[in-house]
Amino acid sequence: MRERMMRYLRYLLPMKWWFLLAILSGVIAAGASGMGIPFMIYKVFPVVFDPSKMPEAVSEFMAARVDPANLKNVLLLLACAVMPVVFVIRGVAMWLNAVLVSYVGMKILEHIRMDVFRKLQSLPLSFLERQQKGDLISRVITDTQNVQTMITQVSNDIIKQPLTAVSAIGVLVYMMYEQGTMGMMLTNIGFAALALAPIIICGKRIANRSRKAQKGLGDITSVVQESLASQREIRSYGLEQRQIDELSKGTDKYCKDQLKAVKYQQILVPVMETVTALALANMLVQGRAMGMTLTDFLGIAGALFFAFDSMKRAGIAFNKLNQAQASLERLDAILSEPDTMPDPELPQPIGRVEGRISFRNVNFSYEEGKPILKNIQVEIPAGQVVALVGPSGAGKTTFASLIPRFYDATSGAVLIDGVDVKDVAKTELRRHLALVSQHAMLFRQSIKENIRIGRPQAEDEEVLQAAREASVFSFLDDQPQGIDTVLGDAGGGLSGGQRQRVAIARAFLKDAPILILDEATAALDAESEEKIQHELEHLVKGRTTLIVAHRFSSIRVADRILVFSHGEIVGDGTHSKLYSSCPLYRELYDKQGI
Numbered sequence: 001m002r003e004r005m006m007r008y009l010r011y012l013l014p015m016k017w018w019f020l021l022a023i024l025s026g027v028i029a030a031g032a033s034g035m036g037i038p039f040m041i042y043k044v045f046p047v048v049f050d051p052s053k054m055p056e057a058v059s060e061f062m063a064a065r066v067d068p069a070n071l072k073n074v075l076l077l078l079a080c081a082v083m084p085v086v087f088v089i090r091g092v093a094m095w096l097n098a099v100l101v102s103y104v105g106m107k108i109l110e111h112i113r114m115d116v117f118r119k120l121q122s123l124p125l126s127f128l129e130r131q132q133k134g135d136l137i138s139r140v141i142t143d144t145q146n147v148q149t150m151i152t153q154v155s156n157d158i159i160k161q162p163l164t165a166v167s168a169i170g171v172l173v174y175m176m177y178e179q180g181t182m183g184m185m186l187t188n189i190g191f192a193a194l195a196l197a198p199i200i201i202c203g204k205r206i207a208n209r210s211r212k213a214q215k216g217l218g219d220i221t222s223v224v225q226e227s228l229a230s231q232r233e234i235r236s237y238g239l240e241q242r243q244i245d246e247l248s249k250g251t252d253k254y255c256k257d258q259l260k261a262v263k264y265q266q267i268l269v270p271v272m273e274t275v276t277a278l279a280l281a282n283m284l285v286q287g288r289a290m291g292m293t294l295t296d297f298l299g300i301a302g303a304l305f306f307a308f309d310s311m312k313r314a315g316i317a318f319n320k321l322n323q324a325q326a327s328l329e330r331l332d333a334i335l336s337e338p339d340t341m342p343d344p345e346l347p348q349p350i351g352r353v354e355g356r357i358s359f360r361n362v363n364f365s366y367e368e369g370k371p372i373l374k375n376i377q378v379e380i381p382a383g384q385v386v387a388l389v390g391p392s393g394a395g396k397t398t399f400a401s402l403i404p405r406f407y408d409a410t411s412g413a414v415l416i417d418g419v420d421v422k423d424v425a426k427t428e429l430r431r432h433l434a435l436v437s438q439h440a441m442l443f444r445q446s447i448k449e450n451i452r453i454g455r456p457q458a459e460d461e462e463v464l465q466a467a468r469e470a471s472v473f474s475f476l477d478d479q480p481q482g483i484d485t486v487l488g489d490a491g492g493g494l495s496g497g498q499r500q501r502v503a504i505a506r507a508f509l510k511d512a513p514i515l516i517l518d519e520a521t522a523a524l525d526a527e528s529e530e531k532i533q534h535e536l537e538h539l540v541k542g543r544t545t546l547i548v549a550h551r552f553s554s555i556r557v558a559d560r561i562l563v564f565s566h567g568e569i570v571g572d573g574t575h576s577k578l579y580s581s582c583p584l585y586r587e588l589y590d591k592q593g594i
């Protein structure tokens, strides 16, 4: 934990002055509690009752200024005035300390949350595909919230209480030294050690349970996320009860783990209070045996109470941090995930792209030892429209995914206009590519803004022109606010074909030289597909286009067809050439009955 905490210290740097102010106010608050109050009991109050106990210097100072007949009243007045002053200083310092610790903590967390989210945006797709989406959501939302809550809860205690304990122990040592009762100190050290044991033991258990609980919360979020995303499947297959049972099992486990963490958290208070009572009882016995006066005893007892009480509160705060540690670990796992597809150190500019694509001896596998693409060797001239066909799982989508660097070739190279895509910054590379996929993803904003994603700086008229080219206007009459209608999650409120049109408009607006249509019409019925074909034919003109074709009807716009089988290209040519020379192509084509 300490190592991880050290790593987070770099987040602290920009807030170092606020943090130092927080510590300073913590020191003042701690001094006022741990030293100020026992000091008042031990040194100030006795003088009010017996002025002869006044230190010599103070006595001389008073003698020169106060009538001896009034001395008792003046001393009482002064003591009464000192008390509120000590408490005001203590109160202001405590408030400032708590507010500043919360502020610094929340700011740090804000940076961590943003860094985690930024990292998620940049990590390779292969990493994201291995994760449960719900668990990732839970990390970004719940784990950061968990850390935030803990920071607020411990802000009042995390600096102040350990310092209060230290200052109270300091006063205790001073008093015992002054009274020659250091033997008593040794037994108190024994009690202090006894008090630390539960803090350490409980701390470890709390961290373990919290780790399990947070993982459980991730699983719960995954079930909810999956259920909401797959309502059609769940309802059509009658899986409602199965999902409910799964959530119920998950929440049950989560509650049990949480409860165990709470049990360890709460056991600390009674254990520490018992130890404090034992230490006080011990002092009472030893104090009487040593002939201590009540005033001396009360001063020492006050300091002892503050020392143990602060240790208890610091222990509770540290255990809360142990709970937050589990969440921090989960965030840290994302932050420390290595980027296996970094941008080149010296990215090569590619300038104006014509759109020539070359695959040179490309091999690719998602998992070691399971080759998906085998020694692919293809040259696609700029402006050529190429359809990728082949049985399911043959590697068509994977082939197309290597061009925008969704994945990197395991060996060999993919080049655009002769430049290896690995030598180009990913954002620069992707600026020259437009992608229309099977399930067009639309965002929770207006249709117009969804199209503008293609080129955010585009003028309104350009967006409208792209919408016209993709025939978006053909369905806008049904939308309450036309092109300004705000869509639901993932384009809710539009049909598959309508969503597809918006995605095509986006590609028109982007006007990229390379276009990847990944089964762009596969989700549509024959009639919608027929209508969209027209827009697609218009879109592909003058661009290097790869069409991952499931339905052979979409290959009619292609100049060339690549036939994939088990990760290899087994046919390359026009329809008529392949129909006569490639048995797999003929078989696939005939099966579709076109």
Ligand SMILES: Nc1ncnc2c1ncn2[C@@H]1O[C@H](COP(=O)(O)OP(=O)(O)OP(=O)(O)O)[C@@H](O)[C@H]1O
Pocket (backbone or CB within 6 Å): 129, 366, 367, 372, 390, 391, 392, 393, 394, 395, 396, 397, 398, 399, 548, 550, 564
């Ligand atoms: N993210 C992934 N992780 C691991 N294996 C994957 C992943 N994506 C695809 N595969 C595997 O790679 C192989 C090729 O998949 P790909 O999607 O490229 O095929 P395809 O020809 O496009 O198939 P389809 O026409 O069914 O979409 C398949 O065996 C598939 O199981």
